[in-house]
Amino acid sequence: MVTEIxxxxxxxxxxxxxxxxxxxxxAEFNPKDIYSIQTAVDxxxxxxxxxxxxxxxxxxxxxxxxxxxxxxxxxxxxxxxPFNPDExxxxxxxxxxxxxxxxxxxxxxxxxxxxxxxxxxxxxxHNTLVMIKLKEQ
Amino acid sequence: MEKSHNPSQILAILHLSGRLDSFTSxxxxxxxxxxxxxxxxDFIINLSQLSYISSSGLMVLLNAQKACNENAGYFYxxxxxxxxxxxxxxxxxxxxxxxxxxxxxxxxxxxxxxxGY
Numbered sequence: 001m002v003t004e005i006x007x008x009x010x011x012x013x014x015x016x017x018x019x020x021x022x023x024x025x026x027a028e029f030n031p032k033d034i035y036s037i038q039t040a041v042d043x044x045x046x047x048x049x050x051x052x053x054x055x056x057x058x059x060x061x062x063x064x065x066x067x068x069x070x071x072x073x074x075x076x077x078x079x080x081x082p083f084n085p086d087e088x089x090x091x092x093x094x095x096x097x098x099x100x101x102x103x104x105x106x107x108x109x110x111x112x113x114x115x116x117x118x119x120x121x122x123x124x125x126h127n128t129l130v131m132i133k134l135k136e137q
Numbered sequence: 138m139e140k141s142h143n144p145s146q147i148l149a150i151l152h153l154s155g156r157l158d159s160f161t162s163x164x165x166x167x168x169x170x171x172x173x174x175x176x177x178x179d180f181i182i183n184l185s186q187l188s189y190i191s192s193s194g195l196m197v198l199l200n201a202q203k204a205c206n207e208n209a210g211y212f213y214x215x216x217x218x219x220x221x222x223x224x225x226x227x228x229x230x231x232x233x234x235x236x237x238x239x240x241x242x243x244x245x246x247x248x249x250x251x252x253g254y
Binding site: 010017105108 | 156158159160189191192193195196220223224227228
């Protein structure tokens with residue numbers, strides 16, 4: 001397992017993606033899956049800054065990546081306010097343009113692109129997000 | 138992001154590169170707002186050098202499309218890389234935008250639609 005810690009700033013997102021791409025490639029995912037994993041982590045980290053911390057430079061983002069049997073397990077930890085994306089309505093991907101609401105698209109991407117997305121708020125000091133991506137059999 | 142020269146007062150051609158994420162999307166939004174404030178109502182956005190787009194980047198493009206609709210303008214996305222097209226597909230945005238093969242194809246279509254330029 002490899003762990004990196006980043007400042008909770010949007011300027012960290014490029015370095016976070018580099019780390020995720022490198023680890024996903026070394027786990028031998030195909031380019032499409034690597035892009036999917038990159039998206040899921042990027043959206044998760046953007047949400048942490050926006051919602052858990054409620055702004056930039058108010059905390060850290062810790063990312064651990066572990067190769068598991070036929071896939072990868074990513075654990076993202078922050079110490080902001082608990083933010084439960086399950087309470088966000090899913091985005092509207094069907095309505096005409098004028099009716100679209102700007103919410104929930106990032107979480108929708110995470111759930112659609114990863115095999116497992118699980119939040120743990122049981123530790124009062126930390127929020128933990130676990131995401132798993134498996135290779136196609 | 139660089140701006141191509143074009144003879145029209147109403148068309149802006151923007152070339153995006155690198156990542157369009159929560160960090161960089163505000164820059165694109167500002168750039169588009171600036172173009173609109175100087176009288177541009179039509180946009181050709183070239184995504185060929187874009188390596189990544191997040192939901193925040195997609196929302197900037199969606200809002201730009203909305204602004205174009207309100208101004209009776211035309212909005213074209215060109216040379217969208219396959220991996221990035223998947224994000225448009227997944228979000229349901231693919232049917233909202235007009236995609237062209239490249240800038241030349243978009244320009245030709247734009248000339249027909251604006252017939253006179």
